[in-house]
Amino acid sequence: MKRLSNIIDGTPVEAADPELRSVVNPATEQVVALIPAGSAADAAAAVESAQAAHAGWARLDLEDRLGRLSRTADLLERHVRELAELENREMGKPVPLAEQFIAGGIASFRLGIERARSYPFVADVTAPGESGRTVVIREPLGVLALIVPxxxxVTSILGALGPLLAAGNTVVIKPSEKAPLSAARLVELCDLPAGVVNLLLGDARAGKPLAEHEAVKLVHFTGSVEAGRSVAVAAAKRLQRTILELGGNDPVLVDADVDVAATAKAVATSTFLNSGQICTSSERIYVHRAVADEFIAALVAEAEGWTMSDDPYSPGLGPLVDDTQRRIVHDHVHEAVDRGATLLCGGGRPDRPGYFYPATVLTEVTSDMRIMKEETFGPVAPVTVVDSFAEAIDLANTTSFGLAATVYSSTPENLRRCREINAALVWINEWQHGGVNMVHEPWGVSGMGATGAAASFDAATRPVSMLYSPSTNHG
Known part of the structure; x- marks a missing residue:
């Protein structure tokens, strides 16, 4: 059994507190690793290492920094399969799916590196005819905390890390205590000066003091609403920044003019992929009455094709991360059934090892059921039939969440109305696609802080204006 250590100043370091936590493979229910439970002393040591490394990293010529980051990307690309297998062991994600998303994370990391070459870290913004000269310099913030779900x-880390490091910051990465294996290996593979990237392991006993540390200038957090609120309060007390992505209860709107079979297949993918454990998974489905019967039948047929498998290399349904998450999913499903929903398939805990849950379809659901109000985070498709696209939009907005939404329609008037949906991401006729220049910020309790394109660099830097008088010799 592997025992993981914090990585501080480029070196594995024993935790201050000897208490350990188990990491469990959710497909086998077997312990696969032990990690430190975490402590404030560990968090302080990681932050101190990042502080010590910051000045040297920030002073590097930009091309030198980007060169080091590019070499790290090259190295990570040679270890995609290894990282994917670690993600499978720690949270059950099928290896082919993990490889796909890790490759996407590396591509995002590289995009951040390339975008840094054109980002205006130093910009002359002198207006025509203005007396004197004004130069805006974007300075790195310093030590940043990256707390990932x-x-x-791996994808969550790499999606954020490029702009943070390229801008000259140093980082403490805190992975979930449920899935630390891949993060530890990623940090080991980083070809960067000691202390630029540090790994802090543990549960809230490590994460809370990290988020509260006075030297941390930005907390980039992805997780639950409750934990995100705590992070925001801690940062507010220090008058420091946060970027928060706090989950969603994402709607799908299926219009009357769709290709029913193709749309049902797409919705099944967005609902059941990774066993529904994606922040932007489809969790509420609103289908127009004109195609409802045909769509529901097609969706049930698709769901029955998503079979559970403990084969790491199977593309089917892997397990949920732990039994706690499976209980949440099961409770949501059966609370809905008890209140009048119709269970068309799935909905039962299988009699087998592992935290598996079958692909499930429900109809006759109502907006006051927990499954329609809370984030279920499982392979469950609750379907509501609507009489118009306008009704679908109204129901889509009956939530405090606002992370993503997906619309399937070819009607121009209805597509124009998609701007009325309260979400950071609105996908039209294809789930999970996106351009390299997209920028988004969560709505409602789904979080705060814009990311993507230049916004990620804006969040990771502080603007300073240098104001030169007309008589200054600029050299």
């Missing part, structure tokens, strides 16, 4: 550990 268990469902896409």
């Amino acid at each position: 268990w469902n896409f550990t």
Whole structure:
């Protein structure tokens, strides 16, 4: 059994507190590793290492920094399969799916590196005819905390890390205690000066003091609403920044003019992929009455094709991350059934090892059921039939969440109305696609802080204006 250590100043370091936590493979229910439970002393040591490394990293010529980051990307690309297998062991994600998303994370990391070459770290903004000269310099913030969830550990880290490091910051990475194996290996593979990237392991006993540390200038957090609120309060007390992505209860709107079979297949994918453990999974489905019967039948047929498998290399349904998450999913499903929903398939805990849950379809659901109000985070498709696209939009907005939404329609008037949906991401006729220049910020309790394109660099830097008088010799 592997025992993981914090990585501080480029070196594995024993935790201050000897208490350990188990990491469990959710497909086998077997312990696969032990990690430190975490402590404030560990968090302080990681932050101190990042502080010590910051000045040297920030002073590097930009091309030198980007060169080091590019070499790290090259190295990570040679270890995609290894990282994917670690994600499978720690949270059950099928290896082919993990490889796909890790490759996407590396591509995002590279995009951040390339975008840094054109980002205006130094910009002359002198207006025509203005007396004197004004130069805006974007300075790195300093030490940043990157706290990532268990469902896409490597992708979450790499999606954020490029702009943070390229801008000259140093980082402490805190993975979920449920899924630390891939994060530990990623940090080991980083070809960067000691202390630029540090790994802090543990549960809230490590994460809370990290988020509260006075030297941390930005907390980039992905996780639950409750934990995100705590992070925001801690940062507010220090008058420091946060970027928060706090989950969603994402709607799908299926219009009357769709290709029913193709749309049902797409919705099944967005609902059941990674066993529904994606922040932007489809969790509420609103289908127009004109195609409802045909769509529901097609969706049930698709769901029955998503079979549970403990084969790491199977593309089917892997397990949920732990039994706690499976209980949440099961409770949501059966609370809905008890209140009048119709269970068309799935909905039962299988009699087998592992925290598996079958692809499930429900109809006759109502907006006051927990499954329609809370984030279920499982392979469940609750379907509501609507009489118009306008009704679908109204129901889509009956939530405090606002992370993503997906619309399937070819009607121009209805597509124009998609701007009325309260979400950071609105996908039209294809789930999970996106351009390299997209920028988004969560709505409602789904979080705060814009990311993507230049916004990620804006969040990771502080603007300073240098104001030169007309008589200054600029050299």
